Amino acid sequence: MTTITTFALIALFQLLSLLPIRLLRCFGALVGRFLWLSGGRARQVTEENLAICYPDMPPAERVKLAQSSLQHLAMTALELAPVWQRPVADVMATVVEVEGLAEFRQALAADKGLIILAPHIGSWEVVGLYLAEQAQISSMYQPPDNEAIQQLILKARSRNGANLVPTDTSGVKALLQALKKGEMIGVLPDQVPPLEGGGFAPFFGVPALTTTLIKKLAKRTGATVMTASALRVEHSGKFRLVFAEVSEDVAAADELLALTVLNQSVEQCVALAPEQYQWEYKRFKKQPGGERKYYQNK
Template structure:
């Protein structure tokens, strides 16, 4: 693999940071109008995002007519564009302005009840709506720890870290040291965040149903629950287009508390499905959720044969 030119990386980081700074000063109606212009362009010209989104939607909503799936794909890519355009808001805008954009909070009592009982809270945060706004709200209202993987453009790392940590969040690495930090936070009755829909590396997950089709799913959750007796909730920041956001905390599927990894993983995927049901267009369908199933079926250790999915 060719090494990234460090000078190019610095230039890219400066341009992206400047763009985020400009967008941080734009009102939400303006950002949504830009997303509505950008989303159709992504659908038309970005073959990878369009085709992966359409492949996933065909798997999870086979009952939809082709035209309805294409309409949903365009809407999903528009929301993905909106999330990217809103990063400046979440990371750089004055905190009072970001807080003011959160118009509704549903289910906070689930977090409060767990902490009253002296339990930690594991927040499953799927790629739905604007998860950076969810991070902003959580870290501003609770002691909050989340795993963090540095970006491919290394000079962006301090910018992203500052944005995510500015309300008090603690970021830990995606390795055993980070898992140990999550365990300690939960034992202090704090909240931690986990992305439940990221496909783990081989050996770190099991196959479990996701919309009726097997998907390779991480098994970190049952390990955390077994060692801390933490409560689990699903959390999302649903976009109210052009107006703001509604935070939703949903009670977890009871299977997440199972000591059986397959049963727990099935519960995790059911939690993600429940969040998606709030508005399927706001889920990031361009993520290759079923990739390892194809790898296993084909008996291949990698994906070189698949140019799109």
């Protein structure tokens, strides 16, 4: 990316941050409609993932869900501008409801460490800001190649005290230390990890390479594990935050059991608002035995 392109992108980003979130969602709906009509990779992967995960859903219903999903995908992208650029208090004012708050606060008060799983649904960036307002939090971060974009993201995500650590051994050690101090960490549980950092477990009944990091951290520290999702409230510029407890089996010695519980916790988040999940991500791109079964030519 050239310097001029980077400058233009950041300028556009700052301009978008001035617009109401509700208006940006309207724009996102239009962009999502274009993504559908263009028939590109985003639509193809979304349709394939929905066919994989909801094989019994009537085709017409899956089409409707796919169309809505692409609209929410565009909304997620456009919402980044105000969520990253506006004062934290302004972003927090968009959170109009918090479900499971008592359980979340109880887990924090236990002082034995808290692992928050934030799947790719709704606005996980809002989740991050909200958590940092409640207590000290450390989260893994993989910087982009562009230095200017990297600084933009770092400033946005750490502006209310979040500690960002690298996605390497030193980062894992930092997360472990934070949990041992009774602090909170945030992890994205539904990304495809490297083969050496994961194991296969069912996700919507289909084998998916799943991170073992959460199981290892929970087992070693005894930390509580919860999910957190910031879901869009329809016809508004607001969010509804939902916390849910995850079974202690997420730290089970049986790896398959632990990873299955982890994936089930993500499935439960998806069930809250399937259209807001990031279905265009190639979650099943790696399969047991190294076979390429899905996303052919995508």
